[in-house]
Amino acid sequence: MISIRNLSKRYQNLIIFQNVNLEIDRGDAVAIIGPSGCGKSTLLRCINGLERPTEGEVWFDGMNLTNSKASLEKIRSRMGMVYQSFNLFSHLNVLENVMMAPMVVNHIPKQKAAQEALEYLKLVGLQNRSFHMPNQLSGGQKQRIAIARCLAMHPDVILFDEPTSALDPTMVDEVLGVIQRLIREKMTCVIVTHEMEFARKVSNKVVYMDEMGIYETGTPDQIFLSPCREKTQAFIHKLHVFEKNINEYNADIYSFMSEVRSYCSQYGFTSKQLNTINLIYEELIFPLIKNRGSQKEINFKLRSTSAGEKMEIFIADENASEDILLSSNIDEFGVKIIRASARKVSSTFIENKAVVHIEL
Numbered sequence: 001m002i003s004i005r006n007l008s009k010r011y012q013n014l015i016i017f018q019n020v021n022l023e024i025d026r027g028d029a030v031a032i033i034g035p036s037g038c039g040k041s042t043l044l045r046c047i048n049g050l051e052r053p054t055e056g057e058v059w060f061d062g063m064n065l066t067n068s069k070a071s072l073e074k075i076r077s078r079m080g081m082v083y084q085s086f087n088l089f090s091h092l093n094v095l096e097n098v099m100m101a102p103m104v105v106n107h108i109p110k111q112k113a114a115q116e117a118l119e120y121l122k123l124v125g126l127q128n129r130s131f132h133m134p135n136q137l138s139g140g141q142k143q144r145i146a147i148a149r150c151l152a153m154h155p156d157v158i159l160f161d162e163p164t165s166a167l168d169p170t171m172v173d174e175v176l177g178v179i180q181r182l183i184r185e186k187m188t189c190v191i192v193t194h195e196m197e198f199a200r201k202v203s204n205k206v207v208y209m210d211e212m213g214i215y216e217t218g219t220p221d222q223i224f225l226s227p228c229r230e231k232t233q234a235f236i237h238k239l240h241v242f243e244k245n246i247n248e249y250n251a252d253i254y255s256f257m258s259e260v261r262s263y264c265s266q267y268g269f270t271s272k273q274l275n276t277i278n279l280i281y282e283e284l285i286f287p288l289i290k291n292r293g294s295q296k297e298i299n300f301k302l303r304s305t306s307a308g309e310k311m312e313i314f315i316a317d318e319n320a321s322e323d324i325l326l327s328s329n330i331d332e333f334g335v336k337i338i339r340a341s342a343r344k345v346s347s348t349f350i351e352n353k354a355v356v357h358i359e360l
């Protein structure tokens with residue numbers, strides 16, 4: 001239905017995303033998630049032609065939207081958009097807000113437009129507010145009116161741009177409930193959202209954006225239960241990371257431990273865990289650096305979940321083979337103490353680097 005091909009967007013020298021490819025089929029509910037500022041809303045605006053992509057194409061039912069000959073107005077009427085900020089006409093009542101576009105754009109006679117508008121207001125549970133003005137409604141009600149207004153144009157797909165971000169938390173569910181109903185009724189929906197639980201529950205495709213593009217896509221189970229890539233994992237599990245490249249010039253245990261200590265106190269590490277990190281530095285990292293005899297670095301990464309239930313260390317060395325990291329180059333006794341202090345120690349090879357993984 002919608003095919004996004006090699007789409008890129010830049011503002012002057014600022015690359016927002018590049019080489020985005022995505023297929024959206026009829027009946028899909030696609031959730032677009034990712035950190036703030038990664039370009040989710042910009043991608044949505046490029047899909048419906050509100051924003052012109054720098055490169056690439058968006059195809060909608062066989063029509064190339066990026067081709068200037070395409071009638072954007074005609075296409076937009078089949079592609080509804082619901083914004084964070086509702087965008088209702090403040091001088092029109094609820095019914096008139098919903099009737100407006102069908103009458104003006106599709107030339108539907110007034111009586112028929114009113115009849116249909118009432119149906120859609122009923123669908124979003126607000127038929128008894130038809131003659132209210134927007135300023136008499138709560139945020140959640142305004143957003144449901146915005147959805148009714150969108151439905152009145154009989155769109156083939158609805159793009160939701162953070163539909164609940166501007167709402168008081170008590171009103172989020174009433175709006176998500178309406179969207180969920182549309183999805184159940186097989187309306188094709190693309191939803192940019194920060195509501196992870198909702199995305200997981202209602203979508204059939206999840207797109208995680210990061211690093212100037214689509215970083216990982218999958219089913220909700222793939223993305224939320226077992227994401228493959230590191231940044232997706234960090235985002236989903238709300239991981240905090242402390243990272244440092246250590247070489248022979250900055251291998252100073254006092255400054256290293258002072259940085260680690262301030263990170264650890266922020267994220268609730270125990271003093272026993274802190275002692276283990278100190279030990280790891282002395283018995284594992286420092287001997288490795290000493291034996292390096294070059295300017296090569298060792299990457300140290302401390303990672304923890306926000307709830308503090310998992311705390312891990314990754315030590316990556318691109319020069320060492322897997323076994324060297326944990327045996328021959330370093331003092332066996334030191335490794336034994338580390339093993340005794342940590343929950344789990346293992347080593348693997350990732351992207352040509354030997355990596356020791358220690359769970360504290």
Ligand SMILES: Nc1ncnc2c1ncn2[C@@H]1O[C@H](COP(=O)(O)OP(=O)(O)OP(=O)(O)O)[C@@H](O)[C@H]1O
Nearest residue numbers: 011014016034035036037038039040041042043162
């Ligand atoms: N007209 C513009 N000119 C320059 N930069 C822009 C413009 N519009 C957006 N940006 C930048 O593009 C980046 C992506 O913005 P966008 O709103 O698409 O991100 P987002 O992922 O939807 O963020 P959020 O989740 O916070 O809404 C941001 O850094 C933003 O500042």
